[in-house]
Amino acid sequence: MQKRTSLKDIAAATGVSTALVSYVLNNKKEGRINKLVAERIRAMAVKMNYRTNQIARSLKTSRTYTIGLVLADISNPFSAALARYIEDAADQEGYTVVFGSSDENPIKYKKILDALLNRQTDGLILSPPENSELLIKSLQHQVPFVLIDRYFPTLPTNQVLLDNYGSAYQATRHLIAAGYKQIGMINYDSALVHLAERSRGFTTALAESGLPAAPGRLQLVHATALREETELAMKNLLGKPTPADAVIFGSNIVAMHAVKYLKENGIRVPGQAALVTFDETDAFDLFYAPLTAIRQPIRKMAVEAVRILLANIEKENLPVEQVTYPGKLIIRASSAPRDQ
């Protein structure tokens, strides 16, 4: 590898001080520099293929123009889309994104966080896993950050969220309006509040409509054995004496497993079971009954998270910002009105 040229090299080759080179290349001290000298310096910089050593600059300025992003798993389409939009928004403002997947594991989460903090990222956008509340709390006053998708109600943090309660409520009302009477839900068994809110939206909507939320109609599954537990949950919902006639899924991954199950067992959608899922995904379009889904405004959320973060990087002690976006119910064939 050939040695990189430094300001010093340019200075030596041009016969000036490094300070002058720095001023010229950064367009500082505008009027005060001899145009000819400036031109010679610029020409030499190009000739020697100079590029700023950001590491050195960062050390001096204590700004890296890097933001850290930690999501559950970049290979989940929801995370990937979020990552992509965040990347674009950050890029627009001259920031680079450093990424880490936590796998919902708080130990791993801490490890990634440590790595990011050691690298002096200017700020963080985080989607925290279960049991990471103290960890997140410890970041306060350490580094600017914004939570996205998930949050801790007891922590007053900057956050950008979906209205999970409202979205689930809306989805449930939609099914009721379409004539379904035995509505079930499969959601994660998780301490994460945003998921609990989805369950709450579901039960509240049922209660308000005077439809009994029969026991067992809310099935909770563990992320660790998702496929098996989702299949079991489907059996539980559809196998009862009065089987469910519609099911809401707490995430696209749950829905994916559930739809495969329905397909393998020849259960007709929406005839035997209408479906609604959180998180729209392309994949569902290939199913014969494309899935009605709650679409999150991922792009808006990403842009907003970046905006809030950068504001907090620029300026300390801003008031906490908590933004909640409504989900949009995209109605498709899987929840077509029930034939009477």
Next chain:
Amino acid sequence: MQKRTSLKDIAAATGVSTALVSYVLNNKKEGRINKLVAERIRAMAVKMNYRTNQIARSLKTSRTYTIGLVLADISNPFSAALARYIEDAADQEGYTVVFGSSDENPIKYKKILDALLNRQTDGLILSPPENSELLIKSLQHQVPFVLIDRYFPTLPTNQVLLDNYGSAYQATRHLIAAGYKQIGMINYDSALVHLAERSRGFTTALAESGLPAAPGRLQLVHATALREETELAMKNLLGKPTPADAVIFGSNIVAMHAVKYLKENGIRVPGQAALVTFDETDAFDLFYAPLTAIRQPIRKMAVEAVRILLANIEKENLPVEQVTYPGKLIIRASSAPRDQ
């Protein structure tokens, strides 16, 4: 934000020099340091919540333990999986990944590359877009890098690839063996060699089997208007006097559009058209005739790319490594043998 503690702070608080603190925290000069002093230093480091300033360390050591990854678009499942495995493999070796999406745009590609180089990433893993050959060439002797998925036959670079020719050949032979006689392909109209190799595998297999590669049987589409052109290509293939009875898709995205088209137009798979696609994707499992697909060993490719890159970071002037993996044909319902 509270000020971060530096070595100097610990040194002052403990009453020793920064050098000693550094030696202790890095476990250098093992036997030579007074155990009690070492303990005091360590205790103070914990108490003051010290974390290494990687920026400063990197400036001195000229190692960032960061690798740059530039793929087409992180929100494509293939890219996402690749990114995920690369992240894991890098993490295992103590490296962090900085990511960028190029959108197949060489200008953007250069911009990302510049940002990564300015940040002194120790090495790069790249999936280059069309027309970036000179750009890639200019990286030689500048920074260690490995190409993944794509390559330039005229450049002797480290690379980790799929055997695109062989995979397409295999897919075509499979269709022939299953009794299909009018096989078509939709592939990208691109200067990227790895894509051309897929076309070549297709045409060669047909030629060898004595089946005429009828004109128009290889349809090329542009990434810029993929949906429209894919639909048109499908019409072209299926609408001819002797319509195609099987189609191979050059990528999962093309396949996605094509399957939607088939679905919307009620064309039976595999009855009217058998299908095989490059790049296995979950989504295809929801289609009534799950797609036979060429599965790339993404994980192996990621691990290998990281291995080669790190080797080249550790040591200069290693011989170029070019690894090609076979694709695996996963046979599913979409290419079931043709009824005679």
Next chain:
DNA sequence: CAATTTTGTTTAATCGATTAAACCGAGTTT
């Protein structure tokens, strides 16, 4: 016991940039 080693620690240069402050010579002002 003088010479040498060993142990434990500090000094100081360095990485590559940024930037306040100093400097110098040429013009201007009074």
Next chain:
DNA sequence: AAACTCGGTTTAATCGATTAAACAAAATTG
């Protein structure tokens, strides 16, 4: 002509760590 301004440039400190080399005191050796 002394004092001042200003354009153009350099000096030098600094960011926070690393590390070769120097150093002092204690322990060992011949």
